[in-house]
Amino acid sequence: MPNFDVVVIGAGNGGLAAALTLAKAGRSVLLLERHNIPGGCATSFIRGNFEFEVALHQLSGLGSRERPGPLRASLSNMGVLDKLEFVEMQNLYRVIFPDRIDITLKAERGAVVDELCRFFPKESNSIQRFFDLVYSFSQQLVEGIFFRDPNISKDKYPLYFKYAFRNTQEVLDDHFRDPLLKTILSVYWGYMGVPPKQLPFGDLAVLLWAYIEFKPYHLKGGSQALSNALFDTFLQHGGKARLNCAATKILVENGKIQGVITEQGERIETKCVVSNASIIQTYIDLIDRKEIPLSQLDYFKSKTIGPSAFTLYLGLDCNPLDLGIHEATNFILATTDMNRAFDLWRTLEPQEWALFTCYDVSDPDFSPPGKCQAALVALQYAEPWYLVPPYQYAQTKYRYAENMLKLAESVFPGLRDQIEEAEAATPLTHLRYLGHPDGAIYGFDQFAKDSAYFRTNHSHIKGLYHTGAWVAGGGFQPTLTSGLSTARSILKSTKNK
Ligand SMILES: Cc1cc2nc3c(=O)[nH]c(=O)nc-3n(C[C@H](O)[C@H](O)[C@H](O)COP(=O)(O)OP(=O)(O)OC[C@H]3O[C@@H](n4cnc5c(N)ncnc54)[C@H](O)[C@@H]3O)c2cc1C
Numbered sequence: 199m200p201n202f203d204v205v206v207i208g209a210g211n212g213g214l215a216a217a218l219t220l221a222k223a224g225r226s227v228l229l230l231e232r233h234n235i236p237g238g239c240a241t242s243f244i245r246g247n248f249e250f251e252v253a254l255h256q257l258s259g260l261g262s263r264e265r266p267g268p269l270r271a272s273l274s275n276m277g278v279l280d281k282l283e284f285v286e287m288q289n290l291y292r293v294i295f296p297d298r299i300d301i302t303l304k305a306e307r308g309a310v311v312d313e314l315c316r317f318f319p320k321e322s323n324s325i326q327r328f329f330d331l332v333y334s335f336s337q338q339l340v341e342g343i344f345f346r347d348p349n350i351s352k353d354k355y356p357l358y359f360k361y362a363f364r365n366t367q368e369v370l371d372d373h374f375r376d377p378l379l380k381t382i383l384s385v386y387w388g389y390m391g392v393p394p395k396q397l398p399f400g401d402l403a404v405l406l407w408a409y410i411e412f413k414p415y416h417l418k419g420g421s422q423a424l425s426n427a428l429f430d431t432f433l434q435h436g437g438k439a440r441l442n443c444a445a446t447k448i449l450v451e452n453g454k455i456q457g458v459i460t461e462q463g464e465r466i467e468t469k470c471v472v473s474n475a476s477i478i479q480t481y482i483d484l485i486d487r488k489e490i491p492l493s494q495l496d497y498f499k500s501k502t503i504g505p506s507a508f509t510l511y512l513g514l515d516c517n518p519l520d521l522g523i524h525e526a527t528n529f530i531l532a533t534t535d536m537n538r539a540f541d542l543w544r545t546l547e548p549q550e551w552a553l554f555t556c557y558d559v560s561d562p563d564f565s566p567p568g569k570c571q572a573a574l575v576a577l578q579y580a581e582p583w584y585l586v587p588p589y590q591y592a593q594t595k596y597r598y599a600e601n602m603l604k605l606a607e608s609v610f611p612g613l614r615d616q617i618e619e620a621e622a623a624t625p626l627t628h629l630r631y632l633g634h635p636d637g638a639i640y641g642f643d644q645f646a647k648d649s650a651y652f653r654t655n656h657s658h659i660k661g662l663y664h665t666g667a668w669v670a671g672g673g674f675q676p677t678l679t680s681g682l683s684t685a686r687s688i689l690k691s692t693k694n695k
Contacts, residue, residue: 257414318378366398370383389673478498
Protein backbone atom coordinates (compact mmCIF):
# COMPACT_ATOMS: atom_id res chain seq x y z
CA MET A 199 0.00 0.00 0.00
CA PRO A 200 1.56 3.37 -0.96
CA ASN A 201 2.59 5.45 2.01
CA PHE A 202 3.34 9.19 2.02
CA ASP A 203 4.27 11.74 4.69
CA VAL A 204 1.59 14.04 3.29
CA VAL A 205 -1.27 13.73 0.80
CA VAL A 206 -2.40 17.04 -0.72
CA ILE A 207 -5.93 17.05 -2.12
CA GLY A 208 -6.39 19.59 -4.92
CA ALA A 209 -3.86 21.36 -7.16
CA GLY A 210 -5.17 24.93 -6.92
CA ASN A 211 -2.80 27.70 -5.84
CA GLY A 212 -2.96 26.66 -2.18
CA GLY A 213 -2.49 22.94 -2.84
CA LEU A 214 0.39 23.48 -5.27
CA ALA A 215 2.21 25.90 -2.96
CA ALA A 216 1.80 23.56 0.02
CA ALA A 217 2.83 20.43 -1.93
CA LEU A 218 5.90 22.10 -3.42
CA THR A 219 7.06 23.58 -0.10
CA LEU A 220 6.72 20.21 1.65
CA ALA A 221 8.48 18.28 -1.14
CA LYS A 222 11.27 20.86 -1.19
CA ALA A 223 11.72 20.30 2.55
CA GLY A 224 12.24 16.59 1.90
CA ARG A 225 8.80 15.23 2.75
CA SER A 226 7.28 12.50 0.57
CA VAL A 227 4.18 14.10 -0.91
CA LEU A 228 1.38 12.81 -3.11
CA LEU A 229 -0.75 15.45 -4.85
CA LEU A 230 -4.22 14.35 -5.99
CA GLU A 231 -6.18 16.48 -8.49
CA ARG A 232 -9.61 15.62 -9.86
CA HIS A 233 -9.13 17.67 -13.07
CA ASN A 234 -6.72 16.74 -15.87
CA ILE A 235 -4.47 19.80 -15.38
CA PRO A 236 -3.11 21.56 -12.31
CA GLY A 237 -4.23 25.06 -11.31
CA GLY A 238 -7.86 25.03 -10.16
CA CYS A 239 -9.02 28.58 -10.97
CA ALA A 240 -5.45 29.41 -12.04
CA THR A 241 -5.72 27.82 -15.43
CA SER A 242 -6.47 28.34 -19.12
CA PHE A 243 -8.44 26.62 -21.87
CA ILE A 244 -8.19 26.61 -25.64
CA ARG A 245 -10.84 27.55 -28.20
CA GLY A 246 -9.80 27.96 -31.83
CA ASN A 247 -6.81 30.30 -32.08
CA PHE A 248 -6.99 31.42 -28.46
CA GLU A 249 -5.71 30.17 -25.13
CA PHE A 250 -8.07 31.89 -22.71
CA GLU A 251 -7.00 32.96 -19.25
CA VAL A 252 -9.62 31.78 -16.77
CA ALA A 253 -9.03 33.87 -13.67
CA LEU A 254 -6.04 36.16 -13.27
CA HIS A 255 -6.67 39.83 -13.98
CA GLN A 256 -4.19 41.76 -11.84
CA LEU A 257 -1.59 39.95 -9.76
CA SER A 258 -1.15 41.70 -6.41
CA GLY A 259 1.71 41.81 -3.92
CA LEU A 260 4.57 40.99 -6.32
CA GLY A 261 6.46 44.28 -6.45
CA SER A 262 9.64 44.91 -8.41
CA ARG A 263 13.20 43.72 -7.70
CA GLU A 264 13.91 47.15 -6.19
CA ARG A 265 10.66 47.33 -4.20
CA PRO A 266 9.73 43.69 -3.60
CA GLY A 267 6.30 42.76 -2.34
CA PRO A 268 5.56 39.73 -0.15
CA LEU A 269 4.55 37.52 -3.09
CA ARG A 270 7.98 37.95 -4.70
CA ALA A 271 9.62 36.43 -1.64
CA SER A 272 7.07 33.59 -1.56
CA LEU A 273 7.62 32.70 -5.23
CA SER A 274 11.36 32.94 -4.73
CA ASN A 275 11.24 30.63 -1.67
CA MET A 276 9.37 28.09 -3.75
CA GLY A 277 12.00 28.33 -6.50
CA VAL A 278 9.64 29.47 -9.26
CA LEU A 279 10.28 33.21 -9.47
CA ASP A 280 12.98 32.90 -12.13
CA LYS A 281 10.84 30.57 -14.21
CA LEU A 282 8.18 33.24 -14.68
CA GLU A 283 8.03 36.49 -16.61
CA PHE A 284 5.99 39.40 -15.30
CA VAL A 285 4.85 42.67 -16.85
CA GLU A 286 4.27 45.64 -14.54
CA MET A 287 1.01 47.44 -15.26
CA GLN A 288 1.37 51.23 -15.22
CA ASN A 289 -2.24 51.88 -14.31
CA LEU A 290 -4.54 50.62 -11.59
CA TYR A 291 -7.70 50.80 -13.63
CA ARG A 292 -9.98 52.74 -15.91
CA VAL A 293 -13.53 53.38 -14.68
CA ILE A 294 -16.14 54.11 -17.30
CA PHE A 295 -19.69 55.11 -16.52
CA PRO A 296 -20.99 55.88 -20.03
CA ASP A 297 -22.06 59.54 -20.44
CA ARG A 298 -20.94 60.34 -16.88
CA ILE A 299 -17.24 59.69 -16.40
CA ASP A 300 -14.21 58.06 -17.95
CA ILE A 301 -11.18 58.17 -15.68
CA THR A 302 -7.91 56.24 -15.54
CA LEU A 303 -5.87 56.03 -12.36
CA LYS A 304 -2.13 55.46 -12.51
CA ALA A 305 -0.55 53.04 -10.04
CA GLU A 306 1.17 55.91 -8.27
CA ARG A 307 -0.10 57.75 -5.20
CA GLY A 308 0.57 61.36 -6.31
CA ALA A 309 -0.87 60.73 -9.76
CA VAL A 310 -4.02 59.09 -8.36
CA VAL A 311 -4.63 62.04 -6.06
CA ASP A 312 -3.94 64.60 -8.83
CA GLU A 313 -6.27 62.88 -11.30
CA LEU A 314 -9.09 62.55 -8.78
CA CYS A 315 -8.67 66.21 -7.75
CA ARG A 316 -8.81 67.22 -11.44
CA PHE A 317 -12.15 65.43 -11.87
CA PHE A 318 -13.52 66.35 -8.41
CA PRO A 319 -11.94 69.72 -7.54
CA LYS A 320 -14.46 70.50 -4.78
CA GLU A 321 -13.35 67.40 -2.89
CA SER A 322 -9.60 67.93 -3.24
CA ASN A 323 -8.86 68.25 0.49
CA SER A 324 -10.88 65.15 1.29
CA ILE A 325 -9.13 63.14 -1.43
CA GLN A 326 -5.78 64.05 0.09
CA ARG A 327 -7.04 63.21 3.59
CA PHE A 328 -8.44 59.87 2.39
CA PHE A 329 -5.12 58.76 0.91
CA ASP A 330 -3.28 59.91 4.05
CA LEU A 331 -5.61 57.60 5.97
CA VAL A 332 -5.16 54.69 3.51
CA TYR A 333 -1.38 54.98 3.82
CA SER A 334 -1.16 55.54 7.59
CA PHE A 335 -3.62 52.73 8.23
CA SER A 336 -1.71 50.31 5.98
CA GLN A 337 1.58 51.22 7.63
CA GLN A 338 0.12 50.40 11.06
CA LEU A 339 -1.34 47.15 9.70
CA VAL A 340 2.03 46.07 8.30
CA GLU A 341 4.00 47.02 11.43
CA GLY A 342 1.49 45.75 13.97
CA ILE A 343 -0.10 42.72 12.35
CA PHE A 344 2.07 41.50 9.48
CA PHE A 345 5.31 41.91 11.49
CA ARG A 346 3.54 40.51 14.58
CA ASP A 347 4.45 43.21 17.07
CA PRO A 348 4.17 41.43 20.46
CA ASN A 349 3.27 44.75 22.14
CA ILE A 350 0.37 45.61 19.88
CA SER A 351 -2.04 48.06 21.53
CA LYS A 352 -4.65 50.65 20.76
CA ASP A 353 -2.30 53.44 21.81
CA LYS A 354 0.47 52.24 19.56
CA TYR A 355 -1.72 51.55 16.48
CA PRO A 356 -4.77 53.82 16.89
CA LEU A 357 -5.76 53.90 13.22
CA TYR A 358 -5.61 50.17 12.93
CA PHE A 359 -7.91 49.69 15.92
CA LYS A 360 -10.27 52.45 14.78
CA TYR A 361 -10.62 51.52 11.12
CA ALA A 362 -9.84 47.83 10.55
CA PHE A 363 -13.46 46.72 10.87
CA ARG A 364 -15.38 49.91 10.08
CA ASN A 365 -17.35 49.46 6.93
CA THR A 366 -15.97 51.07 3.80
CA GLN A 367 -19.20 52.91 3.01
CA GLU A 368 -19.09 54.77 6.34
CA VAL A 369 -15.50 55.86 5.80
CA LEU A 370 -16.30 57.01 2.25
CA ASP A 371 -19.35 58.92 3.51
CA ASP A 372 -17.20 60.59 6.19
CA HIS A 373 -14.88 61.88 3.51
CA PHE A 374 -16.86 62.54 0.34
CA ARG A 375 -20.13 63.87 -1.03
CA ASP A 376 -20.06 62.83 -4.70
CA PRO A 377 -21.36 59.25 -5.18
CA LEU A 378 -19.33 58.94 -8.38
CA LEU A 379 -16.10 59.64 -6.51
CA LYS A 380 -17.00 57.11 -3.81
CA THR A 381 -17.72 54.53 -6.50
CA ILE A 382 -14.41 55.10 -8.29
CA LEU A 383 -12.42 54.81 -5.07
CA SER A 384 -14.09 51.61 -3.96
CA VAL A 385 -14.44 49.87 -7.33
CA TYR A 386 -12.03 47.10 -6.22
CA TRP A 387 -14.80 45.83 -3.90
CA GLY A 388 -15.62 43.37 -6.68
CA TYR A 389 -12.19 41.75 -6.12
CA MET A 390 -13.32 40.96 -2.57
CA GLY A 391 -16.89 40.03 -3.52
CA VAL A 392 -18.35 42.28 -0.80
CA PRO A 393 -20.05 45.68 -1.38
CA PRO A 394 -18.71 48.80 0.41
CA LYS A 395 -21.53 48.66 2.97
CA GLN A 396 -20.19 45.31 4.24
CA LEU A 397 -16.55 45.49 3.21
CA PRO A 398 -14.18 46.14 6.14
CA PHE A 399 -12.36 49.39 5.38
CA GLY A 400 -9.10 47.67 6.33
CA ASP A 401 -9.49 45.29 3.38
CA LEU A 402 -10.06 48.05 0.84
CA ALA A 403 -7.32 50.27 2.27
CA VAL A 404 -4.68 47.58 2.14
CA LEU A 405 -5.78 46.47 -1.34
CA LEU A 406 -5.47 50.02 -2.70
CA TRP A 407 -2.20 50.62 -0.87
CA ALA A 408 -0.68 47.33 -2.04
CA TYR A 409 -1.70 47.79 -5.68
CA ILE A 410 -0.24 51.33 -5.65
CA GLU A 411 2.95 50.45 -3.77
CA PHE A 412 3.70 47.06 -5.37
CA LYS A 413 1.81 47.69 -8.65
CA PRO A 414 -0.52 45.29 -10.44
CA TYR A 415 1.24 42.71 -12.61
CA HIS A 416 0.42 40.66 -15.66
CA LEU A 417 1.94 37.20 -15.88
CA LYS A 418 3.26 36.13 -19.28
CA GLY A 419 1.58 32.91 -20.32
CA GLY A 420 -1.23 33.62 -17.86
CA SER A 421 -1.97 31.85 -14.62
CA GLN A 422 -1.43 28.42 -16.23
CA ALA A 423 2.27 29.35 -16.53
CA LEU A 424 2.36 29.84 -12.76
CA SER A 425 0.50 26.59 -12.07
CA ASN A 426 2.80 24.67 -14.44
CA ALA A 427 5.91 26.17 -12.85
CA LEU A 428 4.71 25.18 -9.35
CA PHE A 429 3.70 21.71 -10.53
CA ASP A 430 6.94 21.00 -12.46
CA THR A 431 9.11 22.22 -9.58
CA PHE A 432 7.13 20.02 -7.20
CA LEU A 433 7.87 16.99 -9.42
CA GLN A 434 11.55 17.99 -9.65
CA HIS A 435 11.73 17.83 -5.86
CA GLY A 436 10.51 14.25 -5.93
CA GLY A 437 6.81 14.95 -5.42
CA LYS A 438 4.34 12.49 -6.92
CA ALA A 439 1.10 13.60 -8.55
CA ARG A 440 -2.00 11.99 -9.93
CA LEU A 441 -4.27 13.99 -12.23
CA ASN A 442 -7.80 12.86 -13.07
CA CYS A 443 -7.76 11.39 -9.60
CA ALA A 444 -10.12 12.82 -6.98
CA ALA A 445 -9.89 11.94 -3.33
CA THR A 446 -13.21 10.37 -2.38
CA LYS A 447 -12.55 9.63 1.29
CA ILE A 448 -10.28 10.93 4.03
CA LEU A 449 -9.86 8.15 6.57
CA VAL A 450 -10.03 9.27 10.18
CA GLU A 451 -9.89 7.11 13.30
CA ASN A 452 -10.22 8.43 16.82
CA GLY A 453 -9.70 11.98 15.62
CA LYS A 454 -6.51 11.18 13.68
CA ILE A 455 -5.81 10.97 9.95
CA GLN A 456 -5.10 7.44 8.69
CA GLY A 457 -5.18 7.75 4.91
CA VAL A 458 -7.02 8.72 1.76
CA ILE A 459 -9.08 6.74 -0.75
CA THR A 460 -8.91 7.80 -4.38
CA GLU A 461 -11.72 7.63 -6.93
CA GLN A 462 -9.99 4.59 -8.42
CA GLY A 463 -10.55 2.91 -5.05
CA GLU A 464 -6.90 2.89 -4.01
CA ARG A 465 -6.01 3.36 -0.35
CA ILE A 466 -3.06 5.67 0.39
CA GLU A 467 -1.52 5.54 3.85
CA THR A 468 -0.66 8.84 5.48
CA LYS A 469 -0.89 10.62 8.83
CA CYS A 470 -1.19 14.05 7.26
CA VAL A 471 -3.62 15.50 4.71
CA VAL A 472 -3.71 19.03 3.30
CA SER A 473 -7.05 19.77 1.71
CA ASN A 474 -7.34 22.42 -1.00
CA ALA A 475 -10.86 21.19 -1.69
CA SER A 476 -13.55 23.36 -0.13
CA ILE A 477 -13.69 22.98 3.61
CA ILE A 478 -17.36 22.01 3.22
CA GLN A 479 -16.59 19.16 0.82
CA THR A 480 -13.68 18.10 3.02
CA TYR A 481 -15.86 17.53 6.07
CA ILE A 482 -19.28 16.77 4.67
CA ASP A 483 -18.34 14.54 1.70
CA LEU A 484 -14.92 13.13 2.47
CA ILE A 485 -14.96 12.40 6.21
CA ASP A 486 -17.21 9.93 8.02
CA ARG A 487 -19.99 11.70 9.94
CA LYS A 488 -19.00 10.20 13.27
CA GLU A 489 -15.51 11.67 12.96
CA ILE A 490 -16.60 15.24 12.22
CA PRO A 491 -16.06 17.41 15.31
CA LEU A 492 -19.27 19.17 16.39
CA SER A 493 -17.38 22.44 16.66
CA GLN A 494 -16.71 22.16 12.91
CA LEU A 495 -20.40 21.86 12.10
CA ASP A 496 -21.09 24.87 14.37
CA TYR A 497 -18.43 26.83 12.48
CA PHE A 498 -20.29 26.24 9.20
CA LYS A 499 -23.51 27.64 10.68
CA SER A 500 -22.05 31.14 10.83
CA LYS A 501 -20.79 31.11 7.23
CA THR A 502 -22.35 31.86 3.88
CA ILE A 503 -20.95 30.68 0.58
CA GLY A 504 -19.41 33.47 -1.46
CA PRO A 505 -19.95 34.46 -5.07
CA SER A 506 -18.88 32.68 -8.20
CA ALA A 507 -18.59 34.43 -11.56
CA PHE A 508 -20.05 34.76 -14.99
CA THR A 509 -17.30 35.30 -17.55
CA LEU A 510 -17.62 35.94 -21.24
CA TYR A 511 -14.30 35.03 -22.85
CA LEU A 512 -13.85 36.85 -26.15
CA GLY A 513 -11.27 36.08 -28.85
CA LEU A 514 -11.14 39.17 -31.07
CA ASP A 515 -9.95 39.40 -34.63
CA CYS A 516 -8.21 42.78 -34.21
CA ASN A 517 -5.66 44.65 -32.12
CA PRO A 518 -6.93 46.25 -28.88
CA LEU A 519 -6.50 49.82 -30.15
CA ASP A 520 -8.69 49.08 -33.19
CA LEU A 521 -11.57 49.00 -30.71
CA GLY A 522 -10.29 51.85 -28.56
CA ILE A 523 -9.12 49.45 -25.85
CA HIS A 524 -6.08 51.18 -24.39
CA GLU A 525 -6.26 49.93 -20.80
CA ALA A 526 -5.88 46.37 -19.56
CA THR A 527 -8.26 46.76 -16.61
CA ASN A 528 -11.60 48.47 -17.24
CA PHE A 529 -14.48 48.67 -14.79
CA ILE A 530 -17.73 49.39 -16.62
CA LEU A 531 -20.52 50.74 -14.45
CA ALA A 532 -24.17 51.53 -14.97
CA THR A 533 -24.89 52.68 -11.41
CA THR A 534 -23.22 54.38 -8.47
CA ASP A 535 -25.37 52.34 -6.10
CA MET A 536 -23.01 49.51 -5.26
CA ASN A 537 -25.59 47.78 -3.06
CA ARG A 538 -27.83 47.56 -6.08
CA ALA A 539 -24.94 46.26 -8.20
CA PHE A 540 -24.26 43.64 -5.52
CA ASP A 541 -27.95 42.64 -5.28
CA LEU A 542 -27.92 42.03 -9.04
CA TRP A 543 -25.35 39.25 -8.48
CA ARG A 544 -28.25 37.21 -7.13
CA THR A 545 -30.31 37.67 -10.30
CA LEU A 546 -30.00 36.96 -14.01
CA GLU A 547 -30.89 40.59 -14.83
CA PRO A 548 -28.49 42.82 -16.80
CA GLN A 549 -25.54 43.61 -14.54
CA GLU A 550 -24.38 47.11 -13.58
CA TRP A 551 -20.79 46.37 -12.45
CA ALA A 552 -18.50 44.54 -14.85
CA LEU A 553 -14.78 44.04 -15.29
CA PHE A 554 -13.39 44.05 -18.82
CA THR A 555 -9.77 42.87 -19.02
CA CYS A 556 -7.81 42.90 -22.25
CA TYR A 557 -4.60 40.95 -21.64
CA ASP A 558 -2.93 42.00 -24.89
CA VAL A 559 -2.66 45.62 -23.71
CA SER A 560 -0.06 44.48 -21.14
CA ASP A 561 1.37 41.72 -23.30
CA PRO A 562 1.04 42.09 -27.10
CA ASP A 563 2.16 38.45 -27.51
CA PHE A 564 -0.70 37.09 -25.43
CA SER A 565 -2.83 36.23 -28.47
CA PRO A 566 -1.81 35.35 -32.05
CA PRO A 567 -0.57 38.31 -34.16
CA GLY A 568 -3.34 40.73 -35.15
CA LYS A 569 -5.72 39.31 -32.54
CA CYS A 570 -6.45 39.94 -28.88
CA GLN A 571 -8.57 38.49 -26.09
CA ALA A 572 -10.76 39.95 -23.40
CA ALA A 573 -12.54 38.59 -20.36
CA LEU A 574 -15.79 40.27 -19.41
CA VAL A 575 -16.67 39.35 -15.83
CA ALA A 576 -19.61 39.89 -13.51
CA LEU A 577 -19.65 38.18 -10.16
CA GLN A 578 -22.66 35.96 -9.60
CA TYR A 579 -24.11 33.83 -6.86
CA ALA A 580 -25.17 30.37 -7.95
CA GLU A 581 -28.79 30.49 -6.67
CA PRO A 582 -30.48 31.91 -9.77
CA TRP A 583 -28.64 29.42 -11.97
CA TYR A 584 -29.93 26.47 -9.93
CA LEU A 585 -33.45 27.58 -10.76
CA VAL A 586 -32.88 27.42 -14.53
CA PRO A 587 -34.28 24.15 -15.93
CA PRO A 588 -31.61 22.19 -17.85
CA TYR A 589 -33.40 22.66 -21.18
CA GLN A 590 -33.22 26.45 -20.72
CA TYR A 591 -29.63 26.61 -19.49
CA ALA A 592 -27.92 27.32 -22.85
CA GLN A 593 -30.53 29.91 -23.81
CA THR A 594 -30.22 31.63 -20.39
CA LYS A 595 -26.44 31.65 -20.61
CA TYR A 596 -26.49 33.27 -24.06
CA ARG A 597 -29.10 35.85 -22.99
CA TYR A 598 -26.92 36.77 -20.03
CA ALA A 599 -23.85 36.94 -22.29
CA GLU A 600 -25.78 39.16 -24.70
CA ASN A 601 -26.55 41.62 -21.88
CA MET A 602 -22.92 41.66 -20.82
CA LEU A 603 -21.88 42.30 -24.40
CA LYS A 604 -24.30 45.23 -24.65
CA LEU A 605 -22.77 46.78 -21.52
CA ALA A 606 -19.26 46.38 -22.98
CA GLU A 607 -20.38 47.75 -26.34
CA SER A 608 -21.54 50.94 -24.65
CA VAL A 609 -17.82 51.57 -24.12
CA PHE A 610 -16.26 49.68 -27.03
CA PRO A 611 -18.60 50.05 -30.00
CA GLY A 612 -18.03 47.48 -32.71
CA LEU A 613 -16.80 44.87 -30.22
CA ARG A 614 -19.36 42.33 -31.39
CA ASP A 615 -18.23 42.57 -35.01
CA GLN A 616 -14.68 41.51 -34.11
CA ILE A 617 -15.58 38.35 -32.19
CA GLU A 618 -13.82 35.31 -33.61
CA GLU A 619 -14.34 32.99 -30.62
CA ALA A 620 -16.60 33.31 -27.59
CA GLU A 621 -17.15 31.09 -24.59
CA ALA A 622 -19.18 31.72 -21.47
CA ALA A 623 -18.70 30.31 -17.97
CA THR A 624 -21.41 30.47 -15.31
CA PRO A 625 -21.30 29.56 -11.60
CA LEU A 626 -22.33 26.05 -12.68
CA THR A 627 -19.24 25.83 -14.89
CA HIS A 628 -17.03 26.69 -11.91
CA LEU A 629 -18.93 24.21 -9.76
CA ARG A 630 -18.28 21.51 -12.32
CA TYR A 631 -14.56 22.24 -12.75
CA LEU A 632 -13.61 23.07 -9.16
CA GLY A 633 -16.04 20.89 -7.26
CA HIS A 634 -16.68 23.78 -4.83
CA PRO A 635 -20.20 24.40 -3.47
CA ASP A 636 -22.01 26.98 -5.60
CA GLY A 637 -18.87 27.27 -7.77
CA ALA A 638 -17.54 29.82 -5.24
CA ILE A 639 -14.25 31.34 -6.36
CA TYR A 640 -13.33 33.19 -3.14
CA GLY A 641 -14.56 30.57 -0.66
CA PHE A 642 -16.97 31.92 1.96
CA ASP A 643 -18.39 35.45 1.77
CA GLN A 644 -15.59 37.69 3.02
CA PHE A 645 -17.60 39.77 5.50
CA ALA A 646 -15.81 41.36 8.47
CA LYS A 647 -16.71 38.52 10.83
CA ASP A 648 -15.29 36.01 8.33
CA SER A 649 -12.11 37.89 7.50
CA ALA A 650 -8.65 36.36 7.59
CA TYR A 651 -8.17 37.41 11.23
CA PHE A 652 -10.69 34.79 12.36
CA ARG A 653 -9.58 31.85 10.23
CA THR A 654 -7.15 29.05 10.73
CA ASN A 655 -5.60 26.36 8.55
CA HIS A 656 -5.68 23.89 11.48
CA SER A 657 -8.42 21.37 12.09
CA HIS A 658 -9.67 19.58 15.18
CA ILE A 659 -8.71 16.36 13.43
CA LYS A 660 -5.07 15.54 14.11
CA GLY A 661 -3.07 15.60 10.88
CA LEU A 662 -5.70 17.44 8.82
CA TYR A 663 -4.83 20.87 7.42
CA HIS A 664 -6.54 23.21 5.01
CA THR A 665 -5.28 25.62 2.39
CA GLY A 666 -6.73 27.96 -0.23
CA ALA A 667 -9.58 30.42 -0.52
CA TRP A 668 -11.89 28.66 1.95
CA VAL A 669 -9.49 29.29 4.81
CA ALA A 670 -7.44 32.26 3.62
CA GLY A 671 -9.79 34.33 1.49
CA GLY A 672 -9.88 34.40 -2.30
CA GLY A 673 -7.29 35.68 -4.74
CA PHE A 674 -3.90 34.61 -5.99
CA GLN A 675 -1.74 36.22 -3.33
CA PRO A 676 -3.76 34.99 -0.32
CA THR A 677 -4.10 31.43 -1.61
CA LEU A 678 -0.43 31.04 -2.57
CA THR A 679 0.61 32.47 0.79
CA SER A 680 -1.82 30.15 2.53
CA GLY A 681 -0.20 27.11 0.86
CA LEU A 682 3.19 28.21 2.13
CA SER A 683 1.99 28.87 5.65
CA THR A 684 0.09 25.56 5.85
CA ALA A 685 3.25 23.73 4.76
CA ARG A 686 5.29 25.62 7.34
CA SER A 687 2.81 24.68 10.10
CA ILE A 688 3.22 21.02 9.13
CA LEU A 689 7.01 21.24 9.00
CA LYS A 690 7.05 22.93 12.40
CA SER A 691 4.77 20.37 14.01
CA THR A 692 6.75 17.43 12.60
CA LYS A 693 10.22 18.93 13.05
CA ASN A 694 11.58 16.43 15.54
CA LYS A 695 9.59 13.40 14.45
C1 LIG B 1 -13.36 34.13 -13.23
C2 LIG B 1 -12.40 34.33 -12.09
C3 LIG B 1 -11.74 35.54 -11.94
C4 LIG B 1 -10.85 35.75 -10.89
N1 LIG B 1 -10.09 36.91 -10.83
C5 LIG B 1 -9.08 37.03 -9.92
C6 LIG B 1 -8.13 38.12 -9.96
O1 LIG B 1 -8.13 38.95 -10.84
N2 LIG B 1 -7.21 38.22 -8.98
C7 LIG B 1 -7.12 37.31 -8.00
O2 LIG B 1 -6.23 37.42 -7.14
N3 LIG B 1 -7.99 36.25 -7.93
C8 LIG B 1 -8.95 36.08 -8.88
N4 LIG B 1 -9.79 34.99 -8.86
C9 LIG B 1 -9.81 34.14 -7.65
C10 LIG B 1 -8.63 33.18 -7.57
O3 LIG B 1 -8.37 32.63 -8.84
C11 LIG B 1 -9.00 32.06 -6.58
O4 LIG B 1 -9.44 32.60 -5.36
C12 LIG B 1 -7.79 31.15 -6.28
O5 LIG B 1 -7.13 30.78 -7.47
C13 LIG B 1 -8.30 29.92 -5.53
O6 LIG B 1 -7.19 29.09 -5.20
P1 LIG B 1 -7.36 27.87 -4.22
O7 LIG B 1 -6.02 27.54 -3.67
O8 LIG B 1 -8.43 28.15 -3.23
O9 LIG B 1 -7.77 26.64 -5.14
P2 LIG B 1 -8.88 26.45 -6.28
O10 LIG B 1 -8.47 27.25 -7.47
O11 LIG B 1 -10.23 26.65 -5.73
O12 LIG B 1 -8.64 24.93 -6.65
C14 LIG B 1 -9.02 23.85 -5.84
C15 LIG B 1 -8.58 22.59 -6.55
O13 LIG B 1 -8.99 21.44 -5.79
C16 LIG B 1 -9.43 20.45 -6.69
N5 LIG B 1 -10.29 19.52 -5.96
C17 LIG B 1 -11.48 19.78 -5.36
N6 LIG B 1 -11.97 18.67 -4.77
C18 LIG B 1 -11.06 17.68 -4.99
C19 LIG B 1 -11.00 16.31 -4.64
N7 LIG B 1 -11.96 15.72 -3.91
N8 LIG B 1 -9.93 15.58 -5.04
C20 LIG B 1 -8.93 16.15 -5.77
N9 LIG B 1 -8.96 17.45 -6.15
C21 LIG B 1 -10.00 18.21 -5.75
C22 LIG B 1 -10.16 21.23 -7.77
O14 LIG B 1 -10.30 20.48 -8.96
C23 LIG B 1 -9.20 22.41 -7.93
O15 LIG B 1 -8.19 22.15 -8.87
C24 LIG B 1 -10.65 34.73 -9.93
C25 LIG B 1 -11.30 33.50 -10.07
C26 LIG B 1 -12.14 33.28 -11.16
C27 LIG B 1 -12.75 31.92 -11.37
